[in-house]
Amino acid sequence: MTSLREQGVPAPADTVTARRVARYAGFRPEVQGLRFVAVLLVVLYHVFLDRVSGGVDIFLLISAFFLTLSFVRKLEAGQPLALGRYWLHVFKRLLPLAVLTVLGTLVLAWLFYPEARIDRIRTEALASVFYVENWALARAEVDYYAADDSTASPFQHFWSLSVQGQVFLLWPLVFAAAWLLGRWRGWRPVPVLAVLFGAVFVVSLAWSVHSTAAQQAFAYFDTRARLWEFALGSLLALAVPYLRPPRAARVALGWAGMLSMVSVGVLIDVQGAFPGWIALWPLLSAAAIIVAGRSGSPFGLDRVLASKPLVRLGDASYALYLVHWPLLITYLVLRDRPVAGPRSGVVIILVSLVLAVLATALVERPFQRWAWPERTKRRLAVSVAVSLALVAVPVLAWQQADARRAALLAEEAARNSPGAAVLQPGFEFRGDPEAPTLPLASALQEEWVGLPEPCSGRFAPEQELLEQHCRQTPALPDPERTVLVVGNSHMEQFMGAVIPLAEERGWQLVAVLQPGCAFAVRPEGDACHEGNEAALDYVERLDPDMVLTTSTYAARMDGSAEAMVGGFPELVDRLTGQGIEVVGFRDNPRFDFNPYECAQTHGEDAARCQVPVAQVLAPVNPADALRDRPGFTSLDLTDLICPEGLCRPVVGNAFVFFDPHHLTWTYARTMAPALEERLLGAAGSGAVS
Helix, strand or coil: CCCCCCCCCCCCCCHHHHHHHHHHHCCCHHHHHHHHHHHHHHHHHHHHHCCCCCHHHHHHHHHHHHHHHHHHHHHHHCCCCCHHHHHHHHHHHHHHHHHHHHHHHHHHHHHHCCHHHHHHHHHHHHHHHCCCHHHHHHHCCCCCCCCCHHHCCCCCCHHHHHHHHHHHHHHHHHHHHHHHHHHHHCCCHHHHHHHHHHHHHHHHHHHHHHHHHHHHHHHCCCHHHCHHHHHHHHHHHHHHHHCCCCHHHHHHHHHHHHHHHHHHHHHCCCCCCCCCHHHHHHHHHHHHHHHHCCCCCCCCCHHHHCCHHHHHHHHCHHHHHHHHHHHHHHHHHHHCCCCCCHHHHHHHHHHHHHHHHHHHHHHHHHHHHCCHHHHCHHHHHHHHHHHHHHHHHHHHHHHHHHHHHHHHHHHCHHHHCCHHHHHCCCCCCCCCCCCCCECCHHHHHHHCCCCCEECCHHHCCCCHHHHHHEEECCCCCCCCEEEEEEECHHHHHHHHHHHHHHHHHCEEEEEEECCCCCCCCCCCCCCCHHHHHHHHHHHHHHCCCEEEEECEECCCCCHHHCEECCCHHHHHHHHHCCCCEEEEECCCCCCCCCHHHHHHHHCCCCHHHCEEHHHHCCCCCHHHHHCCCCCEEEECCHHHHCHHHEECCEECCEECEEECCEECHHHHHHCHHHHHHHHHHCCCCCCCC
């Protein structure tokens, strides 16, 4: 890379390059038409095929393409980058339609969605308007390819807009780096940017391929796994001003690119492959169309893409992307269907198109033409802040109001929502018969059981793998017993019944809970092997009085498949052989629906919300085969979870489950007296002192 500074020549603005870039940085009607085709593919595939089309990826590439041309024109012309004004201007332009969509979706959710989903929807509304929805979905382990779209978030599509917003913050820093290198070394911006974006492309694509293979559900929403798509758009922008294919090649490139682009999701099932290398297919197809540009031929694709109807629809493509998804999800919720049918799908698309055109004309365009905020950066900042506040203030106020209501009801929970206590002989209800069933939908995020402190002191694990999974109750100077809870989220929920017992009897409680991994001796190569080996080493080093864990695994809606956790007998022998008592909790039922939402939608006593135990668990607890082993107690709480052989969503004015297979903390704590009684009565177990 030749340095002008080394030749003693300053780095003046390159007016020739600037003019060349400017020709491509302005409005390009054929690319605007392409933008609409890309979004239309997304809509069609969402509504009818429930598959990935590659349209979102193309949309991201086009965004980076124009962003790069705009900044390169400034760099080559020697104009100031004005990053602060740029960032404020971008979000002043993007937020009005986004805010309108978020507020409209919240109204739909308040009117039509099950109450159990409202808290998650409110949280994602905030994540969407602050452009972090992709990370919220990634952390929640959302499956983008879930077969039943009716359970999806109406804000799920904001993941791509969040990634785009993050890149709009990041990319200008790359241009600023190129400007600094130009001032320091005298290098021209285009070759510097080619190196920088080339590096981003290679590193991000490598990460994307690796992450997609290792954890595709997370990778799908991971900004780092998407940066290469933007980098490709930027590299394309750097190259296009220098590419001059002949007319015949432009015609061929355009039509070949379009045919390739629309065939991606039809010819191959890319589910589980995005955003890895397979995304190159739609992106390179779109790149071919952009390189083809304006062919000047009556047979060129640009004659179609640059036509007035497609250009106008391209203007509304942002709004179309915003409105189609919440309309689709709301329809599925109202009709209680997993997917839309052909006729309803057509209606949803037509309504989305009409709303998109209206929103563009009545909201987006007026805000773009509004001159007042553009006069100063302070005014731009105010307009952005007001847009954010229009969502944040009502959502936070709504959350606070629900939190206060939940706190007041929690004070009377023992009296009004006795839960499993109603199953005790001679129980007499003395609560308010009009009291709402707990927990409230707004409080479901608080229903995950947890211990208050990270493990420390003698309870701190030596294994780094366990550090984030180890929690404890406050250290007791002289505990009656040290009890270690090990396993996955199902053992975590049972801990809701253990905590009151531990507090009453002075037990030191420690928990090592690893998502998805039941505790047992696992063979080499098993996905849970490393974590369980670390947990076993920790147990043996800590040498607790007792270990609590799950002993069986209940397959969803298939009682015949319930079985003892693989390697559990070996675990029992290993620990009891060292004098450690083991209590094995039988797994709770797993359903293929959410009992909480079912009860709220169809009523707490609805037959469709009730499932016989025989459908979800085996006739006999598989872990009973180990009952005769000294030091082992097999514990079965099924009759408390599904009394009288029927799994119902509500027992004793308390919801039993808050999702398809996790107990509410509200209900679990009401099982504590029965749990204590059964441990005390376990013959020879010595489990309770």
